[in-house]
Amino acid sequence: xxxxxxxxxxxxxxxxxxxxxxxxxxxxxxxxxxxxxxxxxxxxxxxxxxxxxxxxxxxxxxxxxxxxxxxxxxxxxxxxxxxxxxxxxxxxxxxxxxxxxxxxxxxxxxxxxxxxxxxxxxxxxxxxxxxxxxxxxxxxxxxxxxxxxxxxxxxxxxxxxxxxxxxxxxxxxxxxxxxxxxxxxxxxxxxxxxxxxxxxxxxxxxxxxxxxxxxxxxxxxxxxxxxxxxxxxxxxxxxxxxxxxxxxxxxxxxxxxxxxxxxxxxxxxxxxxxxxxxxxxxxxxxxxxxxxxxxxxxxxxxxxxxxxxxxxxxxxxxxxxxxxxxxxxxxxxxxxxxxxxxxxxxxxxxx
Amino acid sequence: xxxxxxxxxxxxxxxxxxxxxxxxxxxxxxxxxxxxxxxxxxxxxxxxxxxxxxxxxxxxxxxxxxxxxxxxxxxxxxxxxxxxxxxxxxxxxxxxxxxxxxxxxxxxxxxxxxxxxxxxxxxxxxxxxxxxxxxxxxxxxxxxxxxxxxxxxxxxxxxxxxxxxxxxxxxxxxxxxxxxxxxxxxxxxxxxxxxxxxxxxxxxxxxxxxxxxxxxxxxxxxxxxxxxxxxxxxxxxxxxxxxxxxxxxxxxxxxxxxxxxxxxxxxxxxxxxxxxxxxxxxxxxxxxxxxxxxxxxxxxxxxxxxxxxxxxxxxxxxxxxxxxxxxxxxxxxxxxxxxxxxxxxxxxxxxxxxxxxxxxxxxxxxxxxxxxxxxxxxxxxxxxxxxxxxxxxxxxxxxxxxxxxxxxxxxxxxxxxxxxxxxxxxxxxxx
Numbered sequence: 059x060x061x062x063x064x065x066x067x068x069x070x071x072x073x074x075x076x077x078x079x080x081x082x083x084x085x086x087x088x089x090x091x092x093x094x095x096x097x098x099x100x101x102x103x104x105x106x107x108x109x110x111x112x113x114x115x116x117x118x119x120x121x122x123x124x125x126x127x128x129x130x131x132x133x134x135x136x137x138x139x140x141x142x143x144x145x146x147x148x149x150x151x152x153x154x155x156x157x158x159x160x161x162x163x164x165x166x167x168x169x170x171x172x173x174x175x176x177x178x179x180x181x182x183x184x185x186x187x188x189x190x191x192x193x194x195x196x197x198x199x200x201x202x203x204x205x206x207x208x209x210x211x212x213x214x215x216x217x218x219x220x221x222x223x224x225x226x227x228x229x230x231x232x233x234x235x236x237x238x239x240x241x242x243x244x245x246x247x248x249x250x251x252x253x254x255x256x257x258x259x260x261x262x263x264x265x266x267x268x269x270x271x272x273x274x275x276x277x278x279x280x281x282x283x284x285x286x287x288x289x290x291x292x293x294x295x296x297x298x299x300x301x302x303x304x305x306x307x308x309x310x311x312x313x314x315x316x317x318x319x320x321x322x323x324x325x326x327x328x329x330x331x332x333x334x335x336x337x338x339x340x341x342x343x344x345x346x347x348x349x350x351x352x353x354x355x356x357x358x359x360x361x362x363x364x365x366x367x368x369x370x371x372x373x374x375x376x377x378x379x380x381x382x383x384x385x386x387x388x389x390x391x392x393x394x395x396x397x398x399x400x401x402x403x404x405x406x407x408x409x
Numbered sequence: 410x411x412x413x414x415x416x417x418x419x420x421x422x423x424x425x426x427x428x429x430x431x432x433x434x435x436x437x438x439x440x441x442x443x444x445x446x447x448x449x450x451x452x453x454x455x456x457x458x459x460x461x462x463x464x465x466x467x468x469x470x471x472x473x474x475x476x477x478x479x480x481x482x483x484x485x486x487x488x489x490x491x492x493x494x495x496x497x498x499x500x501x502x503x504x505x506x507x508x509x510x511x512x513x514x515x516x517x518x519x520x521x522x523x524x525x526x527x528x529x530x531x532x533x534x535x536x537x538x539x540x541x542x543x544x545x546x547x548x549x550x551x552x553x554x555x556x557x558x559x560x561x562x563x564x565x566x567x568x569x570x571x572x573x574x575x576x577x578x579x580x581x582x583x584x585x586x587x588x589x590x591x592x593x594x595x596x597x598x599x600x601x602x603x604x605x606x607x608x609x610x611x612x613x614x615x616x617x618x619x620x621x622x623x624x625x626x627x628x629x630x631x632x633x634x635x636x637x638x639x640x641x642x643x644x645x646x647x648x649x650x651x652x653x654x655x656x657x658x659x660x661x662x663x664x665x666x667x668x669x670x671x672x673x674x675x676x677x678x679x680x681x682x683x684x685x686x687x688x689x690x691x692x693x694x695x696x697x698x699x700x701x702x703x704x705x706x707x708x709x710x711x712x713x714x715x716x717x718x719x720x721x722x723x724x725x726x727x728x729x730x731x732x733x734x735x736x737x738x739x740x741x742x743x744x745x746x747x748x749x750x751x752x753x754x755x756x757x758x759x760x761x762x763x764x765x766x767x768x769x770x771x772x773x774x775x776x777x778x779x780x781x782x783x784x785x786x787x788x789x790x791x792x793x794x795x796x797x798x799x800x801x802x803x804x805x806x807x808x809x810x811x812x813x814x815x816x817x818x819x820x821x822x823x824x825x826x827x828x829x830x831x832x833x834x835x836x837x838x839x840x
Contacts, residue, residue, distance in 0.1 A: 182724065200724050203508060223508045224724055242721060243778065244509040245756070260512040262756065265778040266721075285778040311821060313783040335782075 109365045110168070110407040111372050112153060113381055114141035115398025121155065122381075122397035123171075124372075126365055126406065129383055129395055135171055138164050143185040144403040147210065148192030153405075154210070156183040156197070163197065163208070168407060178215050180206035185269075185403075187228040187237075189252065196237055198225040205239050207255060217255045221248045229270030229279055236294055238279050240267035247281045247290075249297060259297045263290045269361075271320040273344065282317035282331060289317050289331055291347065301347040303331075310336045319361040323386065324368050330384075332359040332373060339373055339382075341389055351389050355382035363404040374401040467515045467761030469506075470541045471748055473499045474533050474556075475523040475571075476548035483686040487803075490738070495547050495570065496521050497733035498741030499748050504732070506752030515755055519748070526552045530559060537563055542763035545747040547571030547740065550581070557583035566767045568747035571740060575628065578791045578827055582834035587770070587792035589746040593628040595826035596710035599798035599810035600680075600703055601632030602824070606812040609677035613670075613700070614643045615692065616682035625682035625705060636815070641674045646688050666695035673698065680704040707802070710810070713742030714801045722780040746779055746794065750787075753777050781809070788823070791834040795822040 111124035119141060123133040138157025141164075145154050152174065153166040163177040163186065179186075182201035189196070194216065195208045205225055207217040222244025229238040230252070237250040240263070247270060249259040264286020271280045278300065281290045289303040305315045316334030322344065323329075329342040335358050341351040356375025363372050364386070371384040380394040381401060475495060483489060491497070499519055506517040520541075522532045529552065533544055537560055544560075545568045546553060553572050560567070561583070569577065569588045577583075578592050604610070612633060616626035626643070633640050646669070670679070670692070679696055681704040683689035689706030701707060715726065715736030729737040737745075754770040755761055769775055771792075776784035781797045788795055797809050811821045823829070832838075 182727075200721075201727050222512065223505050224721065243505055244512070245753075245778070246509070246512060248512075257512075262513075265776050265784055285784045286776065287784075313820065313822075316783075 106369065107365070107367060110409060111363070111365075111381075112144055112146075112405050112407070113372075113374060113397050113401050114144045114155060114403040115400060116140055116142055116376075116402040117400035118398035119157075120398045121153075121166075122401070124381065124395060124397075126370060129393060131395060131397060133171065134398065135166070137166070137173075138162065138176075142402045143183065143198075144405045145186060145188055146405055146407055148188065148190075150407050150409060152210075154186070154188075154195065156186060156403075158182050158184055163195070165210075168409070175213060177208050177210065177213050178206070179208065180204060180215075180218070185226055185228055187230050189230060190232060190234040194252075196228050196230070196239075198228055198239060200224050200226060200242075203241070205237075205250070219250060219255050219257070221250075221257070222246050222260075227267060227269040227281070229272050229281075231272050231279075231294060232274060232276045238270040238272075238281070238292075238294070240270050240281055242266045242268065242284075245283070245286075247279070247292060249294065261290075261292055261297050261299065263292075263299075264288045264302075268318045269320045271322060273322050274324055274326045278344075280320050280322065280329060280331075282320050284316045284318055284334060287312060287315050287317065289320065289342075303342060303347050303349070305331075305333060305336070305340055305349060305352075307333075307336055307338060307352055310338075319359070319373070321362040321364055321371065323364065328386070330362055330371055332362055334358055334360070337375075339371075339384065353382075353384055353389065353391050355384070355391060356380045356394055360401070361403050363406045365406050366408045372404050372406065374404050376400050376402065467513075467755075469515065469517045469543070469751065469755055469761045469766070471499070471503070471517060471519050471543045471545060471751060472533060472536050472541050473519060473521045473545045473744065473748075474529055474548065475521070475546075476529050476552050477523055477525045478549060481685055481687060484688070484690045485686075488686055490740075491733070491735050493733060494738060495740045495744045497729065497735075498737065498744035499545060501729050501732050501741075502745040502748030502752065504728075505749060506755075509752065509756055513756060513759065515761055517748075517752060517755075526555070530556055534559060537565055542566065543751050543766075544568065545570055545744055547744065550574040550577055553577055553586065554581060554583065557586050561585055564763050564767075566751075566763070566770070568750065570743035570747045574624065575827065576624075578793050579833035580835075582791050582836050584836040587750075587787050587794070589743045589750070589794045591710075591712050591796065591798060592793060592826050593625050594631065595793075595798055597625070597628035597632040598635065598825045599710045599800060600708070601629070601636040601638055602810045602812040602815050603708075603800050603808055604678055604680075604703065605636045605638055606814070609701075610638045611641045611674075611676045612638055612678055612680045613673050613676040614640050614680050614682070615646055615670075616643070617685075617687060618645050618647050619685075621684045622682045622705075625684055629680055629682060629704065640680075641676050644669070644673075646683070662691050663695060666691050667697045670696040670698070676700060678703055679707075681706050703800075708800055708807060709802075710798050710800055711739045712796065712798065713737060713739040714799050714806050716801075716804060717780070717799065717806050719806075720780050720782040725780050746777065746785065746796075749779065750775075750777055750794075783822070788829070789837070790829045790832040791827060791837050793826060795820060795825075797822065798825060 106127045108127035113122040122131045125132045139159035141155050143156035155164045157164050161181050163179040165174040179197050180199040183197045184200045186197040197206045205219040222241030224242035227240035239248045247261045264283030266285040268284045269282045279292050290299050291301040315336045317331050319332035321330050331340045338352040340349050355373050356378035358376035360374045360376050373382045382394045383392045503519045550572045567586045573593045575592045575594045616622045679702045681689040683705045693702045754766045758765040758769040779785050785796045800807050811824045815824045817824045
């Protein structure tokens with residue numbers, strides 16, 4: 059698809075539905091959208107780049123592949139059982155998927171979309187994170203209270219690190235020296251030295267911590283607590299909690315506000331927190347820790363991923379079987395894309 | 410010794426070795442041996458306990474006290490309780506507490522006492538004199554009250570995991586008792602909300618003649634009134650179906666049940682109150698009218714179900730299965746919640762002192778993640794754990810109450826059971 063075609067496609071896909079919502083009559087809105095298309099083109103706005111978005115569908119045993127320029131599913135592939143955590147190898151040639159009920163991590167070729175191999179993962183892998191250097195993969199084994207460290211190239215287990223009950227979220231510092239693992243029933247963030255595979259400290263956070271995410275400069279790690287309803291911002295040097303961020307949404311009971319996925323923009327200014335059954339993503343100013351906005355997305359919003367240019371944020375909405383697309387600059391939800399059943403994890407490739 | 414028990418013991422030891430390998434903590438060897446040996450040799454427990462605990466760690470001792478009662482066997486072989494009913498739930502929670510505890514230098518130990526009421530009171534009292542402050546209790550309401558009154562001047566918290574009597578939460582409430590078992594009121598309200606949501610508003614209530622069944626029937630009547638259902642007819646089941654086991658047997662039941670349920674004004678659902686499971690399972694597929702059965706049989710309200718997999722429960726069920734070699738029952742769950750509550754409060758208070766743990770457990774800050782999708786905490790007006798209630802068939806969860814649309818100004822969970830304005834509990838009103 060040539061750039062101007064992409065732009066047309068995007069404008070049709072993105073703007074037309076919104077206009078039809080505003081204008082009512084579909085025919086009229088389409089004409090208006092086309093008029094706007096030309097107006098915008100004339101003004102020289104750059105189109106959305108074509109990135110590839112991969113979404114695991116926990117219930118369907120599939121991965122939906124979305125073209126970010128078209129904002130539609132272009133392909134669905136059948137993978138192993140109960141796919142959840144998903145990430146890309148450093149060279150983006152491999153797609154790595156936690157296939158929890160198979161007790162393995164599957165590796166798929168992103169070019170040919172064919173199965174390459176399985177990695178040993180320990181039982182029930184749920185989430186994982188790749189070391190910035192590219193080869194070591196840290197896998198949370200929710201059923202076994204350990205983190206398994208795997209050599210991706212050699213398909214071998216390098217180490218097992220004992221942590222608290224039900225390890226889940228994993229964050230790694232930008233320099234790769236520090237791994238943070240959350241354990242859901244122990245309610246801690248474990249700080250692990252990646253050189254020695256030993257725990258150097260444990261920070262007690264609120265109930266059922268789900269996700270740990272470092273800021274791009276490595277100065278903070280954000281930990282969401284699903285049942286506690288808060289996000290703890292921790293200084294990885296002192297392991298002190300710098301701030302606890304609470305959420306309040308009119309008309310939504312406190313119990314339903316359950317922070318899970320956390321992503322921080324590459325410039326470090328905005329944090330996005332998925333609030334589960336509150337069906338919203340909170341936008342937080344990282345300088346003040348204040349919630350700037352709540353964006354209404356699909357039901358039980360779970361995990362988040364930016365496009366490499368940080369223009370779009372994709373959210374997996376577990377119970378409504380769709381993915382919401384957020385315009386990061388305008389802080390608006392552009393549209394939702396229907397995927398498989400119980401979408402869980404999401405990752406975006408630069409190609 | 411039966412095979413099953415050996416398997417459970419091995420599972421305990423296995424779990425210990427695993428934790429041990431991970432942590433290298435010396436103290437854990439002994440505390441787990443303690444758990445394992447107690448199954449066989451309860452008397453040895455006390456001496457081992459004192460020998461096993463290094464001073465550097467904070468120690469929290471928990472007693473699981475179970476009253477041995479003469480209970481009639483259930484109708485179905487599938488409902489026979491396991492030999493380690495409740496005990497396995499406690500063991501899992503102790504393991505979970507200790508996995509967390511090793512990061513904070515806290516250690517939790519469990520002693521199980523199973524005895525008839527008088528012996529139980531005496532043995533628990535003896536443990537309390539030795540310094541135990543946490544009693545997780547599975548006993549009949551009179552025994553709960555007797556123990557609470559006997560220990561009322563001591564620094565002890567009793568966690569009632571077995572008795573569902575509303576009376577223990579209302580007029581009969583005691584300041585030193587909290588309840589992880591849901592009350593009858595909570596169970597009946599959970600059911601009532603769903604039946605009303607389903608628009609099955611006309612109920613035919615069938616209750617057993619004994620006091621427990623009548624108390625459940627009272628809770629059902631109250632639920633109907635609260636949520637807008639109508640009981641079109643009530644009947645007391647006094648039919649004696651005979652011994653539960655006989656060669657043949659279904660032939661006569663097949664004749665008796667239609668006759669018993671004949672000539673009822675039109676109704677939507679048959680609500681049964683049969684807590685001991687003596688006749689309720691005879692009703693489905695045998696009633697005169699083709700109607701669903703709910704209550705203590707059929708669609709049941711319960712704190713836990715062995716097939717629940719939502720909210721991360723899968724891992725929890727797996728942990729239990731590995732430990733006990735059987736699925737988790739509601740009593741196991743109630744006991745797990747009790748022992749985990751003590752662990753969670755100790756973790757948060759960063760203390761092993763009974764006063765600190767009890768104060769934290771009762772505070773507004775207390776919250777427990779317990780695989781039900783929202784935080785659990787204790788009601789300030791009667792010590793009842795607020796929790797979602799599952800409605801389930803024998804194989805699967807059907808729904809979870811509170812139901813959508815039943816609103817409450819502070820917590821929707823408080824639409825189930827005795828709410829603050831209607832509470833009759835005086836002991837909690839003046840601490």
